[in-house]
Amino acid sequence: MKGFKKQIWMLLLAVAFVGCNQHQEKKEQKGEVVKFDNRIAADASYAVMNRILKAKETPISEIKFEKGTYHFYPNKAYEMYRNISNHDDQLTVTPFPIVGLENITIDGQGSTFVFHGVMIPFIIHQSKNVSVKNLSIDWGMSFHSEGVVVANDQKNNTYDLQYSKEYPYEIRNGQLTFLKEYYSHNMGQSILFDPKTKAVAYATENYSNWFSVVKKVQVQQNLKEVKYPYKTDKQDPIHSYVGKEFKGYVKEVKPGVVRVFNHTKKLPKVGLILVSKGDKTVNRTSPGFHITETFGFNGNNVNINHAGGMGVIAENSADLILDNFNVVPSKGRMVSSTADATHFVGCRGKIQITNSTFNNQLDDAANIHGAYKEVFDVIDKHTIGIRSGHFQQKGFLLGYKGDKIALVREAESLSPYKTITLKSYKKINGRYAIATFEEELPERIIAGDLLENLDAYPEVVIKNCTISRNRARGLLLGSKKSTLVENNYFHTEMSAIVGPAHVDHWYEASVCANVTIKNNTFQDCAYGGPNQSVIVLTAEKDIKELTFKNIVIENNTFNQFDNLILDIDKTENLVFKGNTITNSGTFPQLHPKNPAFKVQKSKDIQFVDNTYKGTAKQILKSDNSVSNLKFQ
């Protein structure tokens, strides 16, 4: 009987095992393993695109590249129009049009993919379980340009920049134009890097202009005759360029060296590198990955050495895992991606970022948030005309059928006055869509009210990552579900971690709650110039209610040159426990009058078992909204 029982168990186990394996095998056998080798290396776009376009008829389980360097040109890549959140919408091309596919793996086997010009390496849309692994993404010519400061002249308020042949340029009517493969840009958004630290330069924001140096035009006639019957978006390029002209200009002083005139900040120091990426609204064309409406993405052992925009932008997707997924520069460049390393809008399920390095990107390491849509008009009892408020959110999906949608009146609160259920959503144009709802709309709904998808927030885990040397922030945490930030290293030019709660012109929905930040090291963060805290929870001024809830900041090390460690506002139930704050002495202090901690309009805040070895004269500055609050 014992033997019989054992046999039965063995059989059951075998069945279970076979079942598992079958599932595994079924997945693997579902399509061809396509193999590409170095014969296509000179321009792999056609072969790759052509095979992927046939994947619905002849399924692919895996595409494997023989290890090598593969070039991808736009000429024979596949064209798609893409609304891309926080980028410039465009007709673009990709060699990897992964659209409507399931269970597909791209394995570079250690290859480098070099892209040329305006294109998107990976477009992943309405797909399931897509894996990309073992490859590096780079560009032949970068979407930014780097000039070494070789002189400055206080008397004449000029400085000189030297450009290597890697950055071809011409001067058109006093403006530098950098010429690239299938692309060009002007100086536009610029920032200083320090070649010694290979990081954004200390106090750069006192020396460099993040926008073109412009002034008001002196002549305007009859502009009031240009009338708009509907609400306009001042950020939209049709409006944002009006009334402005260049104030700054350049002259070449010798081949490869240009002198910059009419600078409006302190003159940059000799030896630093000015990185320029051109004007906003035209300089975010080529993210590394654009992932939309996709359930299951796995990026493993991937390096993004460059991108003309973000490394990864994911929208309305779920279950995104980045492991050993690094955004780091190549070829001695100061810059990796020219915008955020990773950015997630309206995503759900789980976002897991582990064992990754995000260095030298020109914006945040990870920005995770929802998106507010605006009620444009109420069409009938169940139907709303919906406006996308920011021009870089055009075409953004409100959500899927069945999603719970909050109605929010910003003037009163960011909490919903009513929650309704999405029935259908039809895009009419980038700015306008029509949505129907299961329930009758509340009578009080009016144009200008906001819609927020409550189901479009993820659980977030960010663990064992290095975030440093980049412009702007580290993590922007905007999920209401749960967020764990553990065992990471931060060295960021602005705040390391931000919990924002603003609608403003970005229409980003991001009120975080249930956040644990533990065992991280914060090394000299917020060194770029602005008066910012290492960790900050900052809510819109007009909101009165408690906004951020259930925050634990535990066992972290803050080795900071400056004072401000934590700045919280309208926060409920925050514990700051077991943290160690030391003075690094790395840089001269920028804001020596700051306290170490600021607390405003909050409730249930505790400081417990912390060690403070910093230099702030006042450790805790509180508005007494929390009674008897003490740092300890």
Place this chain on the structure above:
Amino acid sequence: MKGFKKQIWMLLLAVAFVGCNQHQEKKEQKGEVVKFDNRIAADASYAVMNRILKAKETPISEIKFEKGTYHFYPNKAYEMYRNISNHDDQLTVTPFPIVGLENITIDGQGSTFVFHGVMIPFIIHQSKNVSVKNLSIDWGMSFHSEGVVVANDQKNNTYDLQYSKEYPYEIRNGQLTFLKEYYSHNMGQSILFDPKTKAVAYATENYSNWFSVVKKVQVQQNLKEVKYPYKTDKQDPIHSYVGKEFKGYVKEVKPGVVRVFNHTKKLPKVGLILVSKGDKTVNRTSPGFHITETFGFNGNNVNINHAGGMGVIAENSADLILDNFNVVPSKGRMVSSTADATHFVGCRGKIQITNSTFNNQLDDAANIHGAYKEVFDVIDKHTIGIRSGHFQQKGFLLGYKGDKIALVREAESLSPYKTITLKSYKKINGRYAIATFEEELPERIIAGDLLENLDAYPEVVIKNCTISRNRARGLLLGSKKSTLVENNYFHTEMSAIVGPAHVDHWYEASVCANVTIKNNTFQDCAYGGPNQSVIVLTAEKDIKELTFKNIVIENNTFNQFDNLILDIDKTENLVFKGNTITNSGTFPQLHPKNPAFKVQKSKDIQFVDNTYKGTAKQILKSDNSVSNLKFQ
């Protein structure tokens, strides 16, 4: 028996009649007659677009508008990405997305449709039997700007322009920027009009620049580092702006009056009007009608008072009838459409334009041609990778399955070296497509060979039309089938009728044959400046063969101030008969040394029964390719 026979005949006739009527009624009863009234007049976009989008589920036979003025804003119009031949490709919006519909009539009943900003009034795609009647199309603010020349200064080489409040502007770094609803433009392409004649000014091309006044940049470094592995299109904006900067600039001298510096032609005369429409590659966004892959279009009693591009651009369509279809300016403006009044590329069946007026458009009245595609690469024995050569032909369809496609080697001839049959066509991106053919490709085929769709040419009738006051030419005739130009009035700035045969950078296929031009009046054509003939047949220099065939020019009246009436090259079998040439004396002659007739490299040319009362010292100048040729 007689009565019986008669009854049988009557019955048969009745059956036939009922049959006809049934067909008619069936067509009419197929869908709803949708009626719109003035309640939607403030912004009709949403209501119209919304109903048309439902037309596949709930068919429409007719949309009738209560007579009135209807405004159409882009905010709630329907979005589509459009490759538009000879325009700037774009994501655009339309309130009339007539896509995949059949037997539908839009009847304005005398209404005016006023559009606002960048949008296309009618997009008609993959539809059958679409009629549009009894309406006028206009724009709230124009896509061009008109300034009155109020002074000029020979000594300082400046002239002054006065702008009314209809044309708001600002000056950015010395460049005029005109601001419109959802649009702006600089001076760019400009031309003079004469308010007395309400036409393009006499000899304008000696005074006005058709492109921005630019000069070469003085500083360029390392441009050779920007490498392109594939053939480039120098017209493409990514290349066409390189190496150029503005030479001309303006200063305001008093409110509404600006002074133009660095003009490079004769100074414009006081009292004339300078019309400016901005730079090429960004100034053709909003044609009145964009018709693609549509079989049967009927435009009747339609006025296009303005358009930001062409009045009508039709591609790969068939059987297009324009009757009482007028492109004429409104509101005292000098300009109607800012490009051609009508333009047909790769159309077939019949094009019939009757009883219409094309006045004051900024390009030709009608341009009818095919399009050459280029062999990019030979993929296998039946498959070619195809390149679109001109950036304004991106995405243009080679043709339909079964079409006969000529293979042409331009260096040798514009006649095909082989004709093959199209099997399939897949667009990969705007520049690149993959075509397969029924036959094996000839061995001699190489990259750079041209493809011409021999089935994509129409029979053309242009009758009882007035073509005058516009910039550029009257008719560009490029069909090989048959063309009748009868009883029209021409008063054009350049040639009235052109038969071109050039590939050049436009890649327009247009070798005309079987053309009859009769009973027309040509009144002072080619008065704008360039040395052009009233009628010209002009072939590419390197072509040796006879190109134009079977041309009759009969019973026309040429009342001309200047000499050159007809200029033919490589023409076979042309009869010029019964025409009367008189001297109008309207303007001083521009090219007094010209003969009246030029004949080169031609065969079988006859002049018969003509009356010449002109002033040319030499009536006929011939290269003796036709022996014993005499004017009579």
